[in-house]
Amino acid sequence: MEFYLVQALNGLASASSLFLVASGLSIIFGVTRIVNFAHGSFYMLGAYIAYTLVQALPTGAVGYWLAVLGAAVAVGLIGAAVELLLLRRIYRAPELFQLLATFGLVLVVADLVLLIWGPEDLLGPRAPGLRGSVMILGEPFPTYELFMIALGPLVLAGLWVLFHRTRWGTLVRAATEDREMVGALGVNEAWLFTSVFVLGSFLAGLGGAVQLPREAVNHTMDLHIIAEVFVVVVVGGMGSILGAFLAAVLISELNAFGILIFPEITLVLVFLIMAAVLIFRPWGLLGRPEGPPRTPAGEFEPPLRLLGRGFLYFCLAVLASAAVLPHLLPTYYIRIACEVLISALFATSLGFMMTVGGMASFGHAAYFGLGAYGAALAVTYAQVGTGLGLLAALGLGLAGAVLFGYFCVRLSGVYSAMLTLAFAQIVYAVLFQWYGITGGDNGLLGIWPSDWVSSPLAYYYLTLTVVAVSLFLLRRLAFAPFGYSLRAGRDSALRSEAIGIHVRRVRWVGFVIAGFFAAAAGGLFAFLKGSVFPDYSSIPVSVDSLVMVLLGGVQTLSGPIVGAGVYKVLEVFVNRYTEHWQLILGCVLVGLVILFPQGLLGYLVGRFGRSGEEWRGVDGAPAGGRAS
Amino acid sequence: MALLRVEGLRKAFGGVVAVDGVGFQVSRGELVALIGPNGAGKTTCFNMLNGQLRPDRGRVFLEDEEITGLSPRQVWRKGVGRTFQITATFPSMTVVENVQMPLISHHREVYRFTGRAVRLHRDEAMELLDLVGMADQAERPCGVLAYGDLKRVELAVALANRPALLLMDEPTAGMAPGERVALMGLTAEIVKSRNIAVLFTEHDMDVVFCNADRILVLNRGRLVAEGSPEAIRENTHVKEIYLGAGDGLRDLGRVCHPGGT
Ligand SMILES: Nc1ncnc2c1ncn2[C@@H]1O[C@H](COP(=O)(O)OP(=O)(O)OP(=O)(O)O)[C@@H](O)[C@H]1O
Ligand SMILES: [Mg+2]
Numbered sequence: 001m002e003f004y005l006v007q008a009l010n011g012l013a014s015a016s017s018l019f020l021v022a023s024g025l026s027i028i029f030g031v032t033r034i035v036n037f038a039h040g041s042f043y044m045l046g047a048y049i050a051y052t053l054v055q056a057l058p059t060g061a062v063g064y065w066l067a068v069l070g071a072a073v074a075v076g077l078i079g080a081a082v083e084l085l086l087l088r089r090i091y092r093a094p095e096l097f098q099l100l101a102t103f104g105l106v107l108v109v110a111d112l113v114l115l116i117w118g119p120e121d122l123l124g125p126r127a128p129g130l131r132g133s134v135m136i137l138g139e140p141f142p143t144y145e146l147f148m149i150a151l152g153p154l155v156l157a158g159l160w161v162l163f164h165r166t167r168w169g170t171l172v173r174a175a176t177e178d179r180e181m182v183g184a185l186g187v188n189e190a191w192l193f194t195s196v197f198v199l200g201s202f203l204a205g206l207g208g209a210v211q212l213p214r215e216a217v218n219h220t221m222d223l224h225i226i227a228e229v230f231v232v233v234v235v236g237g238m239g240s241i242l243g244a245f246l247a248a249v250l251i252s253e254l255n256a257f258g259i260l261i262f263p264e265i266t267l268v269l270v271f272l273i274m275a276a277v278l279i280f281r282p283w284g285l286l287g288r289p290e291g292p293p294r295t296p297a298g299e300f301e302p303p304l305r306l307l308g309r310g311f312l313y314f315c316l317a318v319l320a321s322a323a324v325l326p327h328l329l330p331t332y333y334i335r336i337a338c339e340v341l342i343s344a345l346f347a348t349s350l351g352f353m354m355t356v357g358g359m360a361s362f363g364h365a366a367y368f369g370l371g372a373y374g375a376a377l378a379v380t381y382a383q384v385g386t387g388l389g390l391l392a393a394l395g396l397g398l399a400g401a402v403l404f405g406y407f408c409v410r411l412s413g414v415y416s417a418m419l420t421l422a423f424a425q426i427v428y429a430v431l432f433q434w435y436g437i438t439g440g441d442n443g444l445l446g447i448w449p450s451d452w453v454s455s456p457l458a459y460y461y462l463t464l465t466v467v468a469v470s471l472f473l474l475r476r477l478a479f480a481p482f483g484y485s486l487r488a489g490r491d492s493a494l495r496s497e498a499i500g501i502h503v504r505r506v507r508w509v510g511f512v513i514a515g516f517f518a519a520a521a522g523g524l525f526a527f528l529k530g531s532v533f534p535d536y537s538s539i540p541v542s543v544d545s546l547v548m549v550l551l552g553g554v555q556t557l558s559g560p561i562v563g564a565g566v567y568k569v570l571e572v573f574v575n576r577y578t579e580h581w582q583l584i585l586g587c588v589l590v591g592l593v594i595l596f597p598q599g600l601l602g603y604l605v606g607r608f609g610r611s612g613e614e615w616r617g618v619d620g621a622p623a624g625g626r627a628s
Numbered sequence: 629m630a631l632l633r634v635e636g637l638r639k640a641f642g643g644v645v646a647v648d649g650v651g652f653q654v655s656r657g658e659l660v661a662l663i664g665p666n667g668a669g670k671t672t673c674f675n676m677l678n679g680q681l682r683p684d685r686g687r688v689f690l691e692d693e694e695i696t697g698l699s700p701r702q703v704w705r706k707g708v709g710r711t712f713q714i715t716a717t718f719p720s721m722t723v724v725e726n727v728q729m730p731l732i733s734h735h736r737e738v739y740r741f742t743g744r745a746v747r748l749h750r751d752e753a754m755e756l757l758d759l760v761g762m763a764d765q766a767e768r769p770c771g772v773l774a775y776g777d778l779k780r781v782e783l784a785v786a787l788a789n790r791p792a793l794l795l796m797d798e799p800t801a802g803m804a805p806g807e808r809v810a811l812m813g814l815t816a817e818i819v820k821s822r823n824i825a826v827l828f829t830e831h832d833m834d835v836v837f838c839n840a841d842r843i844l845v846l847n848r849g850r851l852v853a854e855g856s857p858e859a860i861r862e863n864t865h866v867k868e869i870y871l872g873a874g875d876g877l878r879d880l881g882r883v884c885h886p887g888g889t
């Protein structure tokens with residue numbers, strides 16, 4: 001009994017930090033409609049800065065708490081800079097680009113943190129005055145944990161007072177309810193946005209700073225917390241602070257007790273709860289339904305055109321050169337060529353889902369990783385050859401996509417994208433934690449291809465064949481009745497349902513197809529590398545695929561292939577000269593979004609194509625939300 | 629036997645009772661207008677008829693089979709087509725592809741992974757476009773059409789699976805006056821030639837009084853009058869509603885353009 005109580009208290013203590021970060025994200029989203037991917041980075045910065053300040057300031061309670069507060073303020077200021085220099089320019093950009101820009105920040109911060117503080121875990125001192133423990137029902141319980149338990153509700157109360165008892169808070173609430181209203185109130189919108197962003201960043205920084213006595217500060221804190229925060233926000237309801245609190249408590253308690261029941265895969269429990277909430281309350285515990293996703297005014301895609309005979313010849317020419325290419329290259333480059341091909345398939349599978357289905361995914365690596373592990377597990381435990389291994393890859397990827405897709409297609413826009421990320425993170429955690437089966441972070445080694453494809457050249461041809469056939473199939477699919485139905489659902493769910501198309505089911509099938517081909521890419525990758533690691537499902541891999549798609553242009557079917565080629569070659573090239581690929585990539589992402597807030601292709605279309613002027617008048621009519 | 633029978637339909641949004649105890653019947657071969665001032669509850673009624681909204685109370689029958697609570701998909705399969713007040717089309721597809729989609733769905737080819745969608749049912753789609761006068765724009769992207777033309781495309785889309793009942797929410801909004809009467813004249817012809825029923829809402833009283841066989845008047849969610857155009861025109865209660873709303877029923881509903889019906 002005592003033990004369970006202590007466990008419950010532990011859960012509450014962890015909930016506070018999670019709540020601080022999640023509430024910050026939620027407040028920012030409520031007003032600016034931006035999902036700040038870099039919020040986890042702010043949290044990490046809070047911890048690192050607090051660590052440094054504690055060293056610099058005189059020891060003792062005053063110095064310590066000044067350091068904690070100072071770190072939170074510093075992160076708030078960093079938030080202000082980010083808002084003023086970056087976000088302010090992209091409020092009108094498509095959601096995907098906003099997410100991408102903030103992810104660029106994640107990369108930049110991650111690399112900078114490594115540069116400044118180094119890769120080692122840093123252990124901070126314990127908080128002066130709260131070092132001891134108290135006895136609770138005969139069990140010792142750290143005093144600091146009691147402080148943490150109190151912190152969450154205190155901040156919740158503080159935020160409530162702020163939002164209900166001050167003019168500023170009333171404005172923020174008004175803006176969250178109805179964004180158009182802010183302008184009408186004659187409020188200085190820019191100032192409101194900045195201040196909201198500062199508050200959100202401050203909360204994230206504080207959340208990180210108070211972690212100092214609880215865990216070693218390390219450079220994986222950012223992605224680790226952001227996935228949990230996304231779960232909290234999706235479960236609690238976007239924009240609801242109380243919802244964030246409830247969800248943070250729920251998730252933390254689940255983790256605390258899950259450890260006892262399912263020590264290896266606590267995240268499975270989290271997944272089950274999240275699934276249950278989303279089935280019964282798709283907008284989260286305390287959330288409200290969002291309006292239809294924002295499409296930039298005056299934009300619609302030109303109809304899909306089957307490119308003529310010329311394009312066919314072009315494809316054949318590319319294929320032919322791909323076939324002779326390896327004879328001209330040294331072995332090392334053959335392997336790189338394989339990687340480019342695999343990336344092209346991976347990116348195109350995501351592109352299919354985004355272009356044809358209008359569904360964005362921030363967790364496409366889940367299916368890539370499942371494919372890789374499907375192959376690796378089959379080889380390791382059933383000693384199958386490459387052929388069966390690839391089939392196993394497809395099987396596992398398919399199973400994952402069927403399961404996760406079922407939930408993801410129930411949401412739309414950023415909600416759905418956040419959910420895909422959370423699922424990918426769950427896959428990652430299972431691969432990482434289920435040591436007995438997956439080998440944990442040591443991965444599975446010795447996944448080499450069978451004899452018939454063991455030479456680099458033979459494996460290259462296998463890869464080329466699988467990739468070419470897959471790309472061909474995906475393309476055919478886009479023009480098939482199914483592809484058209486998928487696009488119909490994307491263009492107008494209302495009209496689709498009114499002509500008998502089951503939009504959610506069609507989207508589900510589309511999601512599964514995308515996952516299936518991503519798994520094929522993953523399977524090929526496993527045999528190419530001869531080993532698999534949990535990293536194959538990590539967020540950066542998901543974002544890689546997204547960047548490739550966006551580089552090539554979301555509105556074309558073959559764009560992702562080009563994007564993958566450019567991206568991979570660039571990566572190889574940059575990696576040769578510098579360690580800081582992440583930093584460069586991050587800056588490039590941020591720069592691209594600032595320079596071309598409508599996307600590269602949107603820019604090109606706007607500049608050289610028809611502007612869609614006629615359409616604007618129609619789109620400007622009152623939104624059709626009422627009829628839905 | 630009535631094609632459509634509605635009994636005691638009611639829908640409230642929070643405190644606002646949008647539709648309150650509405651009941652009526654529509655038979656095959658009838659073109660029936662549902663009119664009323666802005667916010668009277670016309671669209672809400674339509675939404676309950678085609679399954680978009682679940683009524684709080686009341687029942688809907690199609691040829692004596694209850695369809696209350698079915699999804700829009702199921703209602704459509706039973707033969708109820710619909711156009712929307714704010715048009716809902718597929719802007720990234722061409723006009724003819726927009727009409728091919730309901731045909732693909734009707735033939736249950738949505739999950740076909742092979743073959744090319746643009747080749748399916750093209751002739752039938754072109755015939756429908758010809759019917760609504762959009763054949764010459766068949767290859768244009770739907771996203772660039774004028775609003776009146778979008779309404780026409782929607783009509784072709786709604787007619788594609790040969791529905792027994794067509795619900796048209798302000799079908800002539802965004803058209804020039806001459807076009808309006810012509811389009812409703814065409815609709816009236818379709819009603820007779822295919823022996824179907826059309827229920828439509830409309831703010832243009834010319835269109836209503838020249839074309840409707842029967843008129844239902846809705847005010848604040850309640851059905852306040854029902855009858856032939858002549859009877860409605862003389863109904864003092866209806867006049868009050870419209871004069872109160874400044875709509876000028878008498879003036880607008882008097883003149884019929886030649887060739888209207
Ligand atoms: N989804 C909704 N949520 C809340 N209130 C709604 C909703 N849909 C309609 N209403 C309200 O119900 C009432 C009836 O609306 P409805 O759209 O059915 O009117 P209408 O007769 O079609 O009007 P109009 O001629 O302007 O199209 C209005 O007061 C409207 O504000
Ligand atoms: Mg209406």
